[in-house]
Amino acid sequence: MPTILRTIHWTVLAGAGDPVALITAAVEPTDFSITSASPTSIVIDVPRAMLKNRWGATITGTLTPGTKGTDIEWVVDGLGNKHYEHMVTIGEGMPDGSLDDHGIPDAAAKVALKVFGRKEIRHLANVLDFGEYVYAIGVGALGGKMGIAALTDRRLIFLEKSIGSENVVEFSLASIGALSLGKKMGGETLTITHSGTSATITGMGHGQGDAISRKFRELKEQPTTTAIPTVAAPADPIAQIERLAALRDKGVLSEDEFQAQKTQLLGSM
Structure with a gap:
């Protein structure tokens, strides 16, 4: 298998x-x-x-x-x-x-996520990229399955509630033509128009769909800027050797492994 x-x-x-x-x-x-x-x-x-x-x-x-x-x-x-x-x-x-934390705690604090716990909120962070930031969050159903809807600086994500689930539906901000807010007896609805089709998240709590749609409009109205690439600073060999020594002291590395990696790092200086 x-x-x-x-x-x-x-x-x-x-x-x-x-x-x-x-x-x-x-x-x-x-x-x-x-x-x-x-x-x-x-x-x-x-x-x-x-x-x-x-x-x-x-x-x-x-x-x-x-x-x-x-x-x-x-x-x-x-x-x-x-x-x-x-x-x-x-x-x-x-x-x-x-x-x-990608801004998740701040976004979650603004809405009532009664059906979700600490582990499931942590689970959302698992599907995000480096530096991705969550602006607004809500709970609803898509395709009959409950999950978290999260608007980030890059996309709108729908993540099924279960940690065991690996079903993530995503819509890039560039592909979304509009987010339409509606209200029904069961709560707010959020209709996503994208690439000529649409999908609707239903049963969202009061204000959750509104917060996502409002932030989406703000992001779409922001002027596009050219990103300036950044170059990461090279790792400090001395700091790395100190980390290795700590691992050796904890028993994670043997003395031989420590000495071998120390020699390699000193040779790169």
Whole structure:
């Protein structure tokens, strides 16, 4: 049976601490284990657990300097449909404020998301790209399935409620011709006109569809500007060696592994 690959983006914010050490601490109380770690990569093993109805998986993270801190591109390789759930499990062990929250808490605080919990809000962050920002959020039904509707600076996303679900419907801002707000006995409706077709999210709470449609109009009215590319600063070899020493002291790296990587980093100076 072929495995499934899912890519997930995290950003550990500058000043939060050493990303590898934070992730190591987050994994420790789980039944996951770190099989290798360095300043630029980390591999986590998720064992199969029959009682938890969970297939085994391998999670590989690639760490690179980013504009807000350290960007991590995770690739979850495994069977089943718990790829996102694995990352939620690890994320729950990360200190509050250590990860880029993409503006989700602020957007969620403005509306009543009674049918969604902490894990499901964290799940939304799993499907966002580096630096993507959520302006408005709501809860409704699309195609008969309940989910979160989130307007970001790049797209409108509809994510099914279940963490196990991997069904994400998205509409790029450029493809959306209009967002039309309606009201019914069951709540607000939001009709998305895009690429010559339409889709309607129904049963949204009071003000949720309105907030999304208002922000969409603001974004469409903003003048287009040419983005100026930024160049990430090169990693500091001394800081990387300090991270390696911390991992050696925690037992994640052996003395031989530490010395080998230290030699390599010194040679790059």
